[in-house]
Amino acid sequence: MKNSSNTIEIISGNEACAMAALAAGMRFYAGYPITPSSEIAEYLSSRLPQYGGVFIQMEDEIASIGAIIGASLTGVKAMTATSGPGFSLMQENIGYALMAEIPCVIVNVMRGGPSTGLPTLPSQGDVMQARWGTHGDHQIIALTPNSVRESYDMTIRAFNLSELYRTPVILLLDEIIGHVNEKMTIPAAEEYTIHQRPRPASTENYLPYKITPSGVPPMADFGTGLRYHVTGLAHDETGFPTNNPDKIQELLLRLDRKITQNSDDIIEVEEYLLEDAEIAFVAYGSAARSSRHTIKLLRDSGIKAGMLRLKTLWPFAEKQIAHYSGHIKTWFVPELNLGQIAHEVEWAVRGRVPVFKFNKINGEPINPNELHQFVKETLHV
Amino acid sequence: MSFRYEVRLSGEGGQGLVLAGKILAEAAAIYDNLNATQSQSYGPEARGGASRSEVIISDDDIDYPKAVNIDLLLALTQESFDRYSTDVKPGGIVIVDEEVVKQAVPGNFRLLKIPVTQLAREKAGRALVANIVALGIIAGISKIVSENALKMAIGARVPRGTEELNNKAFQIGLDEARRLIKDKIIEKPGK
Known part of the structure; x- marks a missing residue:
């Protein structure tokens, strides 16, 4: 399995997802292997370090999503991959990433549930969990590829949407799409566009959760000089918690609006x-x-x-x-x-x-x- | 008119059926320049348990990547024969490992009883390469992939250091197919 452009290969949806993540610029992966998603971790465990990235096998899925949220705050594109049981464990922190507006990609290769269910067999049982698995009113973006080629394209798109809208994006494969091997021409880098999150133009008067027309505030990388507060609590433009009803309403409506007003672009x-x-x-x-x-x-x-x-x-x-x-x-x-x-x-x-x-x-x-x-x-x- | 050829390789976990399916798909799609998909279904066990691997070969886009009407079934266990022989289309081919499939009930298909594992064990020296022997048989009795393409796909996919053993296994399968055609157990495949 090479990763040079325009070679023809027979690869699985999971492998295509992992390859595309590298092409999208993902440089931090934290995960806990689980069937039928493990090939993503397997591929990245050997390839990601070659790209100068970091691969960590965490102790569980809660830690995995925690790690990618932290990594993303420093400005790195980050991702994790799992299946139903692990996706359940990640729900609380998916809400955190939504509330704190931290871009990241969560891949869920769906298997039969509930519980440990059917580890090796296909299902689409997590589509509502993707929508409403984390608590509270929120918008979510979830993409569903139907081929190996689309696993590749949609992984890149998941990162792009995540960066553009500062939000976690869920990529939902089912076991069949994750494991099917299909013929695919690996696209060259110039065949797709890679987006980066909006970053502050200057360090003057930086407000980490500033209300902008697009609804997406510019995001400063942690460790580059701008300090700010990040919380899952309702917060105002400074990032600090607030109980002011106007500020609460303003925040939650902005989070809703940044997705709904762009739905024609997203859907x-x-x-x-x-x-x-x-x-x-x-x-x-x-x-x-x-x-x-x-x-x-x-x-x-x-x-x-x-x-x-x-x-x-x-x-x-x-x-x-x-x-x-x-x-x-x-x-x-x-x-x-x-x-x-x-x-x-x-x-x-x-x-x-x-x-x-x-x-x-x-x-x-x-x-x-x-x-x-x-x-x-x-x-x- | 485009064609769609469906192969199901079935048996139990550990017999290398997923690998054989992947080799078959790569032979068709990369070396013969057709289109192919390969998928599998298996249980949570590392070894044992029912396992099946499916390959769809076509000269067109493949809409549904799993088998619907099977052209060729390989059954390396009695259970897999019992479960899957009814999915074979009329006139299709069923290859059973006659050592283990003791009750191969005839149906509306061409039934070939071949000691696949025994050939691997006795002629190649390792029962492990029964999957590659089976690929040799499939290459010989159907013209769905070329011998050359399969040979190259095997060479590219098997673990380093086992090429010779696997080439030998492939040749044993091809020879067996030639014997079946010579003895008129099955007709020579058309293009």
Whole structure:
């Protein structure tokens, strides 16, 4: 496995994620290995030091996310990778990173749960945990690649969004996407753009949580001269805690606004054969691969099917789903969970057209033949 | 018209099926310049437990990376034969290790009973290389990947110092395939 540009390789989604993290400039990784994410740590443990970065195997996942938050405060791009049980442990500090606005990337390669569940088998059971796993009102960004190539591209995008909006970004792979090996041309550095967090232009009157039009305050690197207070408590522009209701409201609305007012930039979907489609899937991750094969089977039997594929899972593509509802007569939402995103789709559709769930939670992928059968039975054709 | 060829290699953990799948995918995708995906399903155990590795080979984009209608199944345990032979498409090929798969119930597929592990043990000297013997058989009876591509993929993937052993295992598999074709147990593969 080389990392020179434009070589063709057969690599897994996990390996692509690790390679892309290096390309994005990630130079600090702290993690605790867990199936099915371990290949990310394995790859980085040997490669990251060669890039002058730091790899630490921590004592657990709580410490891992603590370490990457600390590293990021010093100005380094930092990341951790885990699976369901470790993701649960990280929730409190994800909230801390949101509140203190510390960029970092958390990769969760989803396996079956709850608890230790199914270590080696696929699931999409953590999509709501990604949304609401940490407490309090907050916006979150979560991306869901559906191929090895997308694991690469979306890892870079996760770092970019994290830096641009000073927020933790969650990359949700499922076990199938993490472990599948696919042919991929490693992109050259000039094929993608790398963003850096906004930094203060001068050291005069630095306010670490200054209210700016973009909602994103410039961030000074710890250890470079500017001292400031970082806390998970509600704080004012100086970074010190406050109980002033106006300041509290101002902070929480700014944190909300910096994501919601940029949702058009953050939300990406793939519109696949939707122009003439009468029925369509809303799918993400490996379920979107199953759907794509099913669309071929459906079209072969004369049913005009398409897909709205969620590349950004959170914030949710409500506008896009609403736009197609009507033109699309029936939505189908196949997921490796009991319908976590289907409820979001129903909410976006607001009863205008029917939404059918197709769910699998037994550790097996969604077989396109059974999804095909389900759609035909549902439509009575 | 594009083609999609599905291979499932099944047995138990530790038999090298994931590695064999990866070699097959690399042979097709890198050395034969086709498209290929490889995926696996196994239990939490390091050894033992059901294990399967799937390779999809196509000249087009591969939408679903797992097997749907299997063209070729390798079953190295009775359990894997019992579980997976029904997923093979009509006219597909099922290779069983006849030493361990005692009850290979015939179905709507071509059944090949081959002592894969025994060949590895007795002719190559190590039962460990049964996975590579199997790749030789697959290369010989299907034309889905070229012999040369597989040879290069094996050389690039196996641990250093074991190239000779693995090349020998591959050749044993190829010879076995030639014997099956010569004895008219299976027809010579078309292009």
